[in-house]
Amino acid sequence: MKRHQKIVAVSIALLAWGAILNYVWEPTPPTRQEEIKAILAQAEPHPRTFCPPATDRKFWETVQKSEGTPKKEGPPKNKIETENPTFPKEQALFLLSKGTQQECIYHTGEWLPTIEQSIKTLLQSPWSDLHIFQEEFTDLFATGTAAGLAFTLHQLQGELDPNLVAATKQKIFERVIYPYINNLQEYQRRPLYWNRDACPWLETKNNWNAVCISNIVYTVLAISPDLDLQAKIIAGSEEALQDYFATFEKDGYLSSGIRYWNYGFSHLVFLAERLLLASNGKINLYKMSPIIDKIVEFPLKWEVYQKDGKFYYPLFADNRNPVGQSWAWNILKHRFSLPFTPPKTNQWNEGNPILDLLLNPPAEDEEKTIVLAANPHHTLFESSGTLISKNGLATAAIKGGTNHEEHNHNDIGSYSIFLEGELIIGDAGSIPYTTDTWERRYSYDLQNSYGHPLPVIDGQLQHNETKAKVKVLSSALTDAADQITYDITNAYNVEGLNSLIRTFTFKRNPEEDVLAEITVEDKFEASRPINFETAIISSGRLFPQGTTLSILTGKEETFLFAKGSEPIEITCNPLQKVPGSLNNFTRGQIALKNKTDKGNISYTLQIHNPRN
Numbered sequence: 001m002k003r004h005q006k007i008v009a010v011s012i013a014l015l016a017w018g019a020i021l022n023y024v025w026e027p028t029p030p031t032r033q034e035e036i037k038a039i040l041a042q043a044e045p046h047p048r049t050f051c052p053p054a055t056d057r058k059f060w061e062t063v064q065k066s067e068g069t070p071k072k073e074g075p076p077k078n079k080i081e082t083e084n085p086t087f088p089k090e091q092a093l094f095l096l097s098k099g100t101q102q103e104c105i106y107h108t109g110e111w112l113p114t115i116e117q118s119i120k121t122l123l124q125s126p127w128s129d130l131h132i133f134q135e136e137f138t139d140l141f142a143t144g145t146a147a148g149l150a151f152t153l154h155q156l157q158g159e160l161d162p163n164l165v166a167a168t169k170q171k172i173f174e175r176v177i178y179p180y181i182n183n184l185q186e187y188q189r190r191p192l193y194w195n196r197d198a199c200p201w202l203e204t205k206n207n208w209n210a211v212c213i214s215n216i217v218y219t220v221l222a223i224s225p226d227l228d229l230q231a232k233i234i235a236g237s238e239e240a241l242q243d244y245f246a247t248f249e250k251d252g253y254l255s256s257g258i259r260y261w262n263y264g265f266s267h268l269v270f271l272a273e274r275l276l277l278a279s280n281g282k283i284n285l286y287k288m289s290p291i292i293d294k295i296v297e298f299p300l301k302w303e304v305y306q307k308d309g310k311f312y313y314p315l316f317a318d319n320r321n322p323v324g325q326s327w328a329w330n331i332l333k334h335r336f337s338l339p340f341t342p343p344k345t346n347q348w349n350e351g352n353p354i355l356d357l358l359l360n361p362p363a364e365d366e367e368k369t370i371v372l373a374a375n376p377h378h379t380l381f382e383s384s385g386t387l388i389s390k391n392g393l394a395t396a397a398i399k400g401g402t403n404h405e406e407h408n409h410n411d412i413g414s415y416s417i418f419l420e421g422e423l424i425i426g427d428a429g430s431i432p433y434t435t436d437t438w439e440r441r442y443s444y445d446l447q448n449s450y451g452h453p454l455p456v457i458d459g460q461l462q463h464n465e466t467k468a469k470v471k472v473l474s475s476a477l478t479d480a481a482d483q484i485t486y487d488i489t490n491a492y493n494v495e496g497l498n499s500l501i502r503t504f505t506f507k508r509n510p511e512e513d514v515l516a517e518i519t520v521e522d523k524f525e526a527s528r529p530i531n532f533e534t535a536i537i538s539s540g541r542l543f544p545q546g547t548t549l550s551i552l553t554g555k556e557e558t559f560l561f562a563k564g565s566e567p568i569e570i571t572c573n574p575l576q577k578v579p580g581s582l583n584n585f586t587r588g589q590i591a592l593k594n595k596t597d598k599g600n601i602s603y604t605l606q607i608h609n610p611r612n
Contacts, residue, residue, distance in 0.1 A: 032238070036283065037231035043280045049222060049353075050277065050360035053155050054104040063359060064105050068346055072106050075099065075114040089125035092118040093148055097352050100152045103159075115152065116161060119168055122149065127175050138179045138198045140208060143215035146176040150222040151353035169223055177233075180216050184236035202240045206256065206406045207264025209244040213237045214271035218353055221278055234275065234283065244268065245289040247406070249383030252294030255405035257319040258302055258311075259430075265295065266328040273331060273357055286335060293369040296336050299326075301374040301381075304388060304395035305421040309343055312421035314388070314397035315429030316414065318407040322421060327358060334364045339373035377508070378477045380484070385472040389482045389506035393420045394515035394607040398504045399427070400470035400486060403463075410442060410449040410462040412470050412491040413502045417518060419607055424553055425536045425560070426453055428585050431578040445576040449491075451587070453537050455500065455522050458530040462491040473501070481507045496527040515609050521602035533591035534601050536560065537575070542586050544570040549588055549603075556610055565599040566592045 030038070052059050063069060076095070096118040099111035127142040136142075149168055153160070179198035186192060192200040201208035220233050244264065248254055254261050272285035286292055305312040310322035327350050329342035347358035379388040385400025398415040409427075416426035431446050442464055445451030449462035462468065471487040485503045492500065500522065507517040522534050540553035549560040549570055562568055568590055575585040590601055 031235070033231045033235040036234050036279075037227050039279045039282045040227050040230055043278055043282075049154060049356055050273075051104075051155070051356045053157050054107050055158070057107065060104055060107065068348060069105060070101060070348055072108075073098075073102060075111050089122055089145075092121040092125070093145065096122070096148060096152055100155055100352060101348070101355070104155050109159075112156075112159060115156070116164055119149065119152070119160075119164060123167060123171050137200075138176055138212070139201075140211055142176055143212040143219075146172045146219045147215040147222075148352050150219040151356065154222045172219060172223065176216060177220060177229075181232065181236075184233070184240070187236070187240065203243050205243050205247045207244075207247070207260045207267075209240060209247075210264045210268040210271070213241060213244075214267035214274075217271055218274055221274065222353070230278075238285075238288070241268075241285065241288060245291075245295075248289075248291060248295050248298070249381070250291055250294070251381050251383050252291060252296075252298040252301070253381040253383050253386065254295075254298055255317065255384065255401055256407045257317050258299055258313040258323055259319045260407065261299060261302075262323070262326040262328070266326050269328040269331050270354055270357060273362055276362070293336070293371055296332060296338075296369070297371045297374070300339070300371070301379040302388065303374070304390065304397060304416075304418055305393070307421060310421070312395075312418060314386075314399070315416045315423065315427045316386075316397070316399050316401075316411060317405065317409055318430035318433075320429045321423070327354065331357070331361060334362050335368070336371050337368045338371055377479055378482045378506075380475060380477060382472075385470050385484070385486065387475070387477075387482060387484050387504070389516075391506075391508040391516045393609065393611070394418070396426075396504075396506055396516070396518055398484060400472060402466070402470070403468035403491070404466035408441075409447050409452065410464060410468075410491075411452045411454070412462060412468055413454055413486055413488045414452045415504065415520070417605065417607075419515075419553075419556060419558075419610065422553055423539060424551060424556075424558055424607070425538045425605065428452075428537055428539070428575075444578060445587075446578060446585070450535075451537060451575050451585070453520075453535055455502075455524075455532065455534045456589075457492050457494045457497060457500065457524070457532060460492055460494045463493045465493075479508070481505060494526075494530070496530065498525045498527060500524045511606075513609055513612050514606050516607045517604060518607070519602060519604045521600060523600040524598070526597045529595035529597050531592070531595055532599060532601070533589050534603075535590065536588040536603070537585055538588070539585050542572045542588050544572055544588070546570075549590075551605075558605060558607060560588075560603050560605050562590045562601065562603040564590075564592050564601040566594050566596055568601060569593050 054060060095114055099115040102111050122145060126136050127145050128136040128139050129141040149172060153165055153168060183192060183197055183199040183202055187202050192203055194200045201212055217233060217237055220230055275283040275285060302313050303311055304314060311325055312321045313319060313323060325343055325345060327345050330345060333342055347355060350358060377390055387398050389396045396415060396417045399411060401412060403410060414427045417424045428446050428451060431444060442448040468491040473485040473487055475484045483505045485501060488502055489497060489500045503521045505519045510517045524532060538551055540551050543550040547562050547568060551558045551560060562570060570588060570590050572586055572588045575587050577584060590603060592599055
């Protein structure tokens, strides 16, 4: 081999070995856990909380002079309340929260015995919401209890019995943190199961995910200086939170409604702010979802009315009115360009540890997402086919959706119609939660379709199967009127039913002094003669008169005019009374008198302006 050929061969060999060595010795990219640990190590020292402990009198004396601060109170005079170790855990949590606040604000030491007794009671009590669930696991109550205790341990550090503090931390780790770490590891390998795993909500697409994770991350940051532990929990939580963001549709729609937006997303806000603080802004949950602006603006589009600081929304699923404005709005205004100024809320109405954030809110963020104002006349959430129609004091919402939703009711095609926020007819909303409302969910009228303004076909209600899904056939939204047409056939398992079409029309100011005229029409076709009826639901008094129905709600009387392809009959009967429910609802049936294989029923409601 010639000399120059040898040089070339050696050079090629050296290059090959260099490539191999470079591949072998190239440093492994850091894991997300390692990245987070490095971020936390560079951030301000532990503990990373918004409010300093009670011993920082400069801060708390300023709070003491603030508007709305609770007045100074002494602990309960009845010693049984503080010395009996069997007083209820709910009372223990209340006294723990109240006592911690009083000690932070006034720092008298009077509440310390009550606080310590409350902690002892909680250490001896089950940490699960056992009136709903039969087995104890790491649920909303357990994680909330851990967060409340962590807040107290941080705020009153150095002032509580050291042995009690150690026992409390041990209980928190055994009951909440260790099960969470174990299930985070399982979550990477397999599905998690209810009634088997401690934290099955890790991979659920609902508010449990955000609430429990928020509570746990706060707890760890407040009571443990271990950066490895903090980083492990935060890294695992980031992945799991993707399931929470998947709760929302691409247009921001949330099928469980405003009640669970307030609950779930508010805890997400709390967690996001906590992590921004703990990481000097480098861990930003607001950037985890590409639809974060849609999620933020959902309540603006979903609202149907507001008055005197009270807010009204559609009553689909497990919702109720009126609704208080979430404290989260007063934080989100720092992060997003909201089209309105959120009303002031009493921060002292919020429990620990959220109070910690509200007393010392973040500085305004220079990076903002533009959030659009809701249309004054209508909003259509195309992901679900759900429509909000408005005209001043008169508002309506009609629901599309599926039978595979969180807090599901069998309610495809249901609606709510309001005058000044008061329900005239439509979906009655939630009933009190008990074990039965989950385990025997559709045995209750207000959770099955009988207690919703929906058809009954040949004696059959809407079924429970997840295949049920509305199909939007058409929609036309203008300043004068909104109309949407649904095919809801597959919500029923009725032999011979070929089609069931529901059309909802909302006309604005069709006549002088008439705010809105609302018409609901149901058309059906079948391969055999069937019985057909539709229904209205109201908490008012109903008085049928031929084909007219008088609806008396409060001081207002509204008339509903019905007609059908065959002679019709209107009858009324009370709906099943639910224990613990404050309202009684009546069902008005509008039925064709004769069986037929093809027909329709329609009814029209005129809403007059009560202020004229």
